[in-house]
Amino acid sequence: MKLKNKTSRRSFIKNSTLAFAGISIIPRHVLGKGFIPPSDQLNIAIIGGGGKGFADATHVWNNGASNIAAICDVDWNRASKTFEKFPKARRFKDFRKVLDEIKDVDAITVSTPDHTHAVIAMAAMNLGKHVYVQKPLTHNIFEARMLTNTANQNRLVTQMGNQGASSKEVKQMIKWFDEGKIGAVKKVHVWTNRPVWPQGIPTPTNKPQILDGLDWDNWIGPAKMVDYHPLYHPFKWRGWWNFGTGALGDMGCHLIDPPFRVLGLGYPTEVESSVGAVFKKDWVPEYYPESCPTSSRTQLKFSASTKNPSELTMTWTDGGLRPFHPDLIPANHPIGDDDSSNGVIMIGQKGIMTCGTYARNPKIYFNNGDVLTAKIVEEDNTLPENGHQAAWVEACKEGYGKEKHKALTSSFDFAGPLTEAILMGNLAIRSYNLRNKIGNRFEYPGRKRLLWDGTNMRITNFEAANQFVKRIYREGWHL
Numbered sequence: 476m477k478l479k480n481k482t483s484r485r486s487f488i489k490n491s492t493l494a495f496a497g498i499s500i501i502p503r504h505v506l507g508k509g510f511i512p513p514s515d516q517l518n519i520a521i522i523g524g525g526g527k528g529f530a531d532a533t534h535v536w537n538n539g540a541s542n543i544a545a546i547c548d549v550d551w552n553r554a555s556k557t558f559e560k561f562p563k564a565r566r567f568k569d570f571r572k573v574l575d576e577i578k579d580v581d582a583i584t585v586s587t588p589d590h591t592h593a594v595i596a597m598a599a600m601n602l603g604k605h606v607y608v609q610k611p612l613t614h615n616i617f618e619a620r621m622l623t624n625t626a627n628q629n630r631l632v633t634q635m636g637n638q639g640a641s642s643k644e645v646k647q648m649i650k651w652f653d654e655g656k657i658g659a660v661k662k663v664h665v666w667t668n669r670p671v672w673p674q675g676i677p678t679p680t681n682k683p684q685i686l687d688g689l690d691w692d693n694w695i696g697p698a699k700m701v702d703y704h705p706l707y708h709p710f711k712w713r714g715w716w717n718f719g720t721g722a723l724g725d726m727g728c729h730l731i732d733p734p735f736r737v738l739g740l741g742y743p744t745e746v747e748s749s750v751g752a753v754f755k756k757d758w759v760p761e762y763y764p765e766s767c768p769t770s771s772r773t774q775l776k777f778s779a780s781t782k783n784p785s786e787l788t789m790t791w792t793d794g795g796l797r798p799f800h801p802d803l804i805p806a807n808h809p810i811g812d813d814d815s816s817n818g819v820i821m822i823g824q825k826g827i828m829t830c831g832t833y834a835r836n837p838k839i840y841f842n843n844g845d846v847l848t849a850k851i852v853e854e855d856n857t858l859p860e861n862g863h864q865a866a867w868v869e870a871c872k873e874g875y876g877k878e879k880h881k882a883l884t885s886s887f888d889f890a891g892p893l894t895e896a897i898l899m900g901n902l903a904i905r906s907y908n909l910r911n912k913i914g915n916r917f918e919y920p921g922r923k924r925l926l927w928d929g930t931n932m933r934i935t936n937f938e939a940a941n942q943f944v945k946r947i948y949r950e951g952w953h954l
Contacts, residue, residue, distance in 0.1 A: 517868055520545040520583045521561075522570045522595050525553030526709070527609055528586035531636065532557050534864035535584055535607065541868050544580055545573050549690040553709060568690045570595050574602055582871050584864075585609060586636070590718045591696040593618035597954050600625050605871040607864065609636040610728035611720055612887070612894040616932055617945030619898065621954055623891030630875040634867035634883050635890035637728040639833030641863040645733050645884075647849045648828060648837050652737045652782070656839055656847070657823030659785040663734045666797040668816040669722035674714040675753050675769035677761075679704045697952035714767050720901055721767035722793035726817065726832075727897035728890075733819055733834045734789065735893050736884075739782030742929025743775040743896050748903035749922070751794060762908050770794020773900040791900055803827050803840040812836075899927060906940040 517540075521532045524546040536543050547567040548554035558566060567573050573580070582605035585595050593613045596606045600622070612635045613619040626633045639645065651657070678701075685691055685703040694708060695701070698717045705711070713719035734740070751770035752760035773791040792798070797815060804810060804827065811818015812831035821828045826841040839847040863884070870879040880886065885893075906921030920937045927934060934940040948954065 515872065517541040517871055518544045518577075518579050518581045519868075520547065520573050520577060520580045521557065521564070521586070522547045522573065522583050523586035523609075524548040524557035525550060526586070527636070528554065528584070529557045529560070531584045531586045531607065531609070531864060532561065534862075535868050536561070537865045537868065540865065545577050547573050549694045550686065550708070551688050552686070569693055571598065574598060574604075580604060582606065582632075582868075588694075588712045588718050589720050589724060590614045590698045590712075593622060593954055594697050594948075594952055596622055597625060600629055600631055603629060603631070605632040605867075607634045607636065607867050610890075610894075611635075611724045611897060612728075612890050613898070614718075614720060615943065615945050616895050616898045616902065618954060619891045619894040620932060623887045626887040632867065632871045632875055632880050632883070633887040633890075634863070634870075635728065635885040635887070635894070636863070637732055637885055637890070638863040639729050640732050640736065640884040640889075641866065642834050644830065644837050644849060645736060645834035648733055648737050648830060648834060651828065651837075651839060651847070656825065657821065657828050658825040660734075660738055660783055660821045660823045661785050661787055662822040663738075663787060663789040664792075664798040664820040664822075665727075665730045665734070665789065666792045666811070666818060667722055667726040667730060668795050669726050669793055670714055670767065670769075672711045672714050673706065674721065674767045675751065675763060676706075676714075676766050677763050678765045679706050695949070697946070697948040697954075699947075700949060715765060716767060716905065717765060719767065720898065721771075721904070723771070723773065723791060723897060723900050723904070726793070727791070727900070728893065729832055730817060730819055731789070731791070731897055732885075732893060733830055734821055735896065736889070737782075737821070737828075738777075738787065739780040740777050740787070740896070741780060741892060743777055743899050743927055744929075745776045745924050745926050746773065746899050746903040747922075747924045748773040748900065748907050750904055750907050764905075764908070768794075768904065770796055771904050772796065773903055775896060775900060801827055801840075803842065804829070895929070902934070902940060902943040905943045906934075906937065909939050 519535055519541050521528060521543060525548055532543060535541050543561040543564045545565045545567060546554060546557055546561060547570050549568050583599045585592055585608040589611060592608050596608050599606050613622060682702050691703045713725055749772050750768035753769060755761050771793055775789045777787045779785055800810060809815045810829060817832045819830050826839050828839050830837040837849045866883060870883055873879045903925055909921040910917040910919050921940060925934045925940055926936045932944050
């Protein structure tokens with residue numbers, strides 16, 4: 476039966492092509508599912524229309540280059556701006572109904588809280604839809620590995636929403652390193668001023684009235700059910716492990732991307748963290764396991780890579796903590812961003828390469844005192860208008876494995892391992908206060924170096940830490 480259908484379709488396409496002789500565009504319905512001529516519009520569903528979802532919808536639409544077929548958000552008040560911009564798009568609160576009811580959707584964007592990224596993207600990929608997923612790609616390491624594998628198995632075009640990965644600045648940094656300007660790198664420092672939302676706080680116990688029109692059950696999705704609270708939605712979900720991935724998950728995909736990309740890094744080999752404590756009375760710290768910490772410091776170690784012939788230690792700090800000025804950087808020069816709030820420093824044999832958020836303002840401070848500043852003034856013609864998102868749209872039209880797909884800067888082949896490395900830091904942060912009682916004292920095994928088997932996704936020297944590799948999904952939800 477399958478062979479007969481395939482033959483009939485091939486004959487239909489051949490006859491239709493003859494019938495349309497002289498016409499340059501063959502409609503999608505003639506070519507069938509999965510065959511989109513480069514000149515045709517992509518039919519896109521927007522999952523998560525509020526906040527970042529508005530920008531993602533606008534960029535993939537790209538002044539009519541794509542058709543926004545549907546907009547889905549559990550909170551229509553938050554998505555109102557997107558609804559107004561695309562009044563013809565069908566409106567939904569449940570992404571599953573989008574996939575069930577709109578059969579000709581070619582691709583989706585996922586701009587929802589971290590805890591729902593994977594279940595939405597996986598459901599779409601299992602139906603053969605291309606996906607664009609906001610950073611971080613997933614909520615946990617296991618999900619990142621599964622999405623990466625499924626994208627390749629189903630031959631789908633993917634992109635993670637860390638737009639700085641497509642910047643001219645990061646390309647300049649890659650060029651400098653490949654030219655050997657700073658030599659092999661042994662130490663990297665990355666830092667951020669996040670969180671800029673509440674963290675290190677107790678779990679709320681009061682039950683305020685739920686927002687009008689909010690579908691809380693679908694907002695919770697695969698996470699553990701809790702009552703609605705404004706400390707969760709909107710935006711503040713980032714500070715709760717049930718939903719978010721903290722400061723590291725929020726900014727790591729932007730800030731760790733340049734060294735990960737420039738140095739050709741892979742899975743870390745080990746990780747160690749320390750976290751800030753909150754004291755409400757003398758000598759007794761308060762730990763809130765549901766809430767991400769107020770600040771943290773994490774060290775990841777990487778083996779030598781093909782590009783960087785040296786083992787490497789990467790130190791991440793958040794909560795406003797940052798590294799001090801290396802001697803090569805003049806005392807009155809900011810490090811990273813102009814206000815030093817976020818940044819990256821790669822310390823090489825011949826000098827230090829540094830940049831800010833989204834790889835902005837890249838520089839090299841050489842051992843001899845010279846400074847190299849990027850003069851990026853030429854137009855980058857490798858990206859369409861709106862860059863990162865629109866490049867994904869064009870790659871979807873051309874197809875999996877084709878030139879435009881291979882040129883994407885954050886397809887899951889790259890974004891998956893990057894996300895895993897970042898979430899490895901969160902595994903260590905969450906393990907920090909795990910303890911064993913030995914007699915009358917407590918031991919904290921999570922405060923030691925945790926050794927990582929990247930291939931098998933396991934900590935090999937502290938079994939309790941492996942609970943954070945994946946999550947338990949709420950009944951009715953699965954990956």
